[in-house]
Amino acid sequence: TDIESASRQSASPEIDPQKEGHIPIIKYCGGCRDLIPKDGPPRCPSCTTKQNRESDFYSTRERAFYGKKGWKKARLVQLQEEPLCRLCSEQGNVTPAQVVDHIVPIRNGGSPFDKNNLQSLCKPHHNQKTARELNEMKRERSKNAKVH
Known part of the structure; x- marks a missing residue:
């Protein structure tokens, strides 16, 4: 069915734009794993905003602390x-x-x-x-x- 084929396509991280219907190539967001356009930034707008807030909030030294043993x-x-x-x-x-x-x-x-x-x-x-x-x-x- 159309629904099954659409769900199979949306579950795939990459879709061939040469096929009928020209679906853009997509990838997973590096933050939340939602599907986003492959030619865009590595994160969705929501995760990009969150990452920017966190990078403003935490210094490099503070971020390093939380990774230590x-x-x-x-x-x-x-x-x-x-x-x-x-x-x-x-x-x-x-x-x-x-x-x-x-x-x-x-x-x-x-x-x-x-x-x-x-x-x-x-x-x-x-x-x-x-x-x-x-x-x-x-x-x-x-x-x-x-x-x-």
């Missing part, structure tokens, strides 16, 4: 000791934690390995907290830019 071990221990999202638990919900968050960001003087500065969060709560921190950082930058 010491952090990976601390993260694993934290998730074993606190496997549920702390903020969901405070609201009476049970949600597995996926992210270990620094309560006080390292860039603001927070201790990177102090258990009292770590909390387990689900992705939505971590994303909300990160967005708030990013907005605060932008406000500070614009306030400092106006002063100078």
Whole structure:
């Protein structure tokens, strides 16, 4: 059927434009794995925006920290000791934690390995907290830019 053939085509990362119907060549987004035009950027607009926000937010040094063995071990221990999202638990919900968050960001003087500065969060709560921190950082930058 037409539906079956369309779903087979959309599941394929590349489609031949020479065939009838000229479907553009596509590839998987490097972030979310959605299908996007092959001749475009490596990520869909949503993932590109997210990547740009994160690259503005995290310095190269900070990104490198999260790839190091010491952090990976601390993260694993934290998730074993606190496997549920702390903020969901405070609201009476049970949600597995996926992210270990620094309560006080390292860039603001927070201790990177102090258990009292770590909390387990689900992705939505971590994303909300990160967005708030990013907005605060932008406000500070614009306030400092106006002063100078």
